[in-house]
Amino acid sequence: MLGEGILKGLAETARNFAGxxxxxxxxxxxxxxxxxxxxxxxxxxxxxxxxxxxxxxxGLRCVACQICEKxxxxxxxxxxxxTDKKPDALGKLQIYPARFDIDISVCMSCQICVEVxxxxxxxxxxxxxxxxxxxxxxxxxxxxxxxxxxxxxHNVHPTEAAEVDARLAEEKAxxxxxxxxxxxxxxxxxxxAAAKPAVSTETPVKPAASGPETATKATEGxxx
Numbered sequence: 001m002l003g004e005g006i007l008k009g010l011a012e013t014a015r016n017f018a019g020x021x022x023x024x025x026x027x028x029x030x031x032x033x034x035x036x037x038x039x040x041x042x043x044x045x046x047x048x049x050x051x052x053x054x055x056x057x058x059g060l061r062c063v064a065c066q067i068c069e070k071x072x073x074x075x076x077x078x079x080x081x082x083t084d085k086k087p088d089a090l091g092k093l094q095i096y097p098a099r100f101d102i103d104i105s106v107c108m109s110c111q112i113c114v115e116v117x118x119x120x121x122x123x124x125x126x127x128x129x130x131x132x133x134x135x136x137x138x139x140x141x142x143x144x145x146x147x148x149x150x151x152x153x154h155n156v157h158p159t160e161a162a163e164v165d166a167r168l169a170e171e172k173a174x175x176x177x178x179x180x181x182x183x184x185x186x187x188x189x190x191x192x193a194a195a196k197p198a199v200s201t202e203t204p205v206k207p208a209a210s211g212p213e214t215a216t217k218a219t220e221g222x223x224x
Contacts, residue, residue, distance in 0.1 A: 041157055044111055044124035046104045049146045052089035056147035059089040061121035064097040068113035068122060076106035077113065090172075100143035105135060120164045126156045 019026040030037055051059035064081040080099035088094045113122050125148070132138030154161040 039126045039156075041159060043126045043156075044109055045128045046107055046109060046125055046130070046141075047102060047113055047122050047146070048125045048148045048152075049100065049143060050121055050123055050150055050153050051147050052150050055089075056144070056149070058087070060096060060143070060147060061088075061119050062097050062100065063094050063119060063121070064100075065118070067116050067118070071112055071116045073110060073112065074106045074108055076103040077101070078103075097143060100146065101140055102146060103140050104130060105139040120168065123153055123157065123160075 016026055016028075020028060050061050051057075052061065053059035064079055066079050066081065069075075069077045069079045078099070078101040079097050082096045082098040085093040085095055088096075109124070111124055114124055130139070150161070150165075153164075
């Protein structure tokens with residue numbers, strides 16, 4: 001029937017419109033800001049930097065690889081790489097961002113920085129109430145303002161955070177097993193070298209000649 005799809009769409013719209021007055025499930029608006037709805041897990045607003053442990057500065061996962069800075073379409077990320085290394089939350093020496101700024105007045109929440117990060121160091125937050133009277137400094141977030149704990153990541157994106165933690169734990173277990181195997185191989189090699197008998201470096205003494213010439217000389221001596 002011609003126009004059947006249009007009629008079905010209009011009927012669905014009319015049902016939702018009428019149902020919004022009698023059914024709580026069909027209410028499409030809330031009295032914001034007095035009433036708020038919980039954001040869905042896939043919500044994304046502006047990026048934040050994930051850190052492990054209790055110290056944000058020590059636990060930042062970011063190693064200043066600058067991939068996100070290069071891939072950002074509006075170029076709102078600015079990173080300065082450190083000239084030294086310091087231990088991260090796992091005690092491994094890493095380069096870190098001496099400066100990491102994001103201008104959220106320019107950010108378009110595309111999430112490309114999240115997709116290209118190989119260290120699971122930057123994620124999208126659900127916070128959107130960031131209005132300020134300072135359009136420049138107030139919307140330029142430095143690394144301290146951007147840093148949020150892994151627990152916050154679990155709060156806003158629990159499914160993704162659980163997957164990331166499982167993957168990082170698996171990678172760490174593989175790295176630990178590889179390091180342990182290498183250490184055991186080195187220890188076995190050292191033990192084998194210690195057990196091997198020492199090779200003498202002294203020059204062997206040649207035995208005295210006992211041929212016919214020696215016997216002749218001994219006979220002549222007896223005759224004399």
